[in-house]
Amino acid sequence: MRLSNIKKVELVNIKEKFKIIGIDDEIGVIKTLKVILEKYGYEFEGYTDHAKGIEQIKNNHYDLLILDYLLDNINGTQVVELIRQFDKELYILFLTGHSESAPPLETLEKNDIQGYCTKSNDQSQLLLLVKSAYNVVGMMNEIRLTRNGLNCILESVPKIYQLQPIDVILEEVLRNLLHIVKSTNAFIFADNIFGQEGISMESFFKGIGKFDTDINTFTKMFNPSLMVHAGSARMQKQRVQYEDGVFFPLINDKAECMGVIYVELYNDKNINLLDIFAKQAASSINNAFLHSLLNIKNDELNKTYEIIKSRYEETIDTLRLTADAKDDYTSGHSDRVARYAVEIGKCFSVLNEKDLDLLRVAGIFHDIGKIGTAD
Structure with missing residues (x-):
């Protein structure tokens, strides 16, 4: 499936990945929430028993909790305190029967509760708050992905800059690359390392996943379309998308292209991080070849x-x-x-x-x- 087609599918089903759990001792409220939220494409499950609800949150991932502020046997604030012992990031909205029974601001701030909504026949307030939660959680997930990706890059830099045999460095680059994007298949193809006439350096190839093979087998896999896109990435010196993957050029400190990294990528959430990592990888590979030339x-x-x-x-x-x-x-x-x-x-x-x-x-x-x- 092409990357562009995957994006379209994601846009259609994106709300289905936003998981909402509700806790309210009135089964009627739970059923109403389920009808309203699923009508607008959200995934919802609800519980009238707060203990079961807490257990579900503990054992599964949810993006939003809609919680009754005044439960029969326990206060909503107490439920939140129990949840915050093991989940600091869950987005929480309180449901209140009347505006007069709204939780005080101090309670919301102390327990990191993002807002509250009154129970009424008007769905607009609830839907507006849920949409806001959806946007905020999505943004926080993007920030978290970026932060984790940058941490992966920082952790990988000392490893890929060690003076080791070129095959070891290439494999280290690929392993760290796949860790950033959660992919399984990638390869590096590099040649013309120094960009100088009169210096003949052999080409180097290293694959991982389905590309973990010898150069002869890889040549058969490297079809004309792949060649064209790889050549385009090298000539333009910028990333080029190809069906379900992306080519990244390896640019040395002289702004010369030494080769390409290809990684199968089913979404583009971390594509900018890969640009950064590709530059670090190019620098480490160039250093390794310079060291090899010096040894020669x-x-x-x-x-x-x-x-x-x-x-x-x-x-x-x-x-x-x-x-x-x-x-x-x-x-x-x-x-x-x-x-x-x-x-x-x-x-x-x-x-x-x-x-x-x-x-x-x-x-x-x-x-x-x-x-x-x-x-």
Whole structure:
């Protein structure tokens, strides 16, 4: 199902997800509330026994409680106090028989009760308050989702910025991504990491869920339509929706696109958070590749150093043998001087390995002048 079609279904059924519970000792009031609220698309269930109602709230999720202020065996305020012991966020409206019996403002504020409504034949006041509750609860849920999503991003940053193998980082990025949006399927495809000519870097792929497969199988899943949308996200450097998912470009600090993240997304509630997370993911992936490139360069330098050192040792050895060939009588003399110099040097704690090697070379070369002396 396309994302646009899903949105239409959500708009039709959105009130059905708004769960209302009512507690009133008059069964007639409960039946009336059920007829009125379900007529306008709300999901409602009611109880005449306050203890059963409290138990239901404790074991299930509800968005709104419509509570009789003056129950037969207990005051509505006492019921609220019991509920607030385990649920601080439930939106509560009091029902009162007459305006004269309305709860005092101090009671409403103390127990975080959002309002009250008088029982009457006029439905407009009740419906207005319920609609207001629906809007407020929806807004609070959005704020909560955003807050939780941002917390997930903040918690994930230290993990994805650790210097680990690129496969480990990509998997960490995907796991944290799915945790934010409560999805199950996603993948990262990255290449052209540095955006520089002359540097050839292989492409990297990592999938999770149904995309957790090898690159050959993934290539078969990556149909032409997916390719077009992935390319569009890279070229435009902005997210692109594709049926039941979204492509996010991976932009490095040079504003170059390194690849894309794709995640199956059945609603767009956290889509802006994913934009933020994609930027963090791109930065961590770029850092990992820069670190890999640095390691490659360091390895090349170490190999070059070893070659130079080997040539240096060969040159010293050649000169030593040349000096020995000049005079059979003193053959091996320079080697012995070098060995004794090193052994004596070891007696001095201030000398390190580099100093001892310098002594060895000096011992070998101390008679180098013999090469230029006539026989």
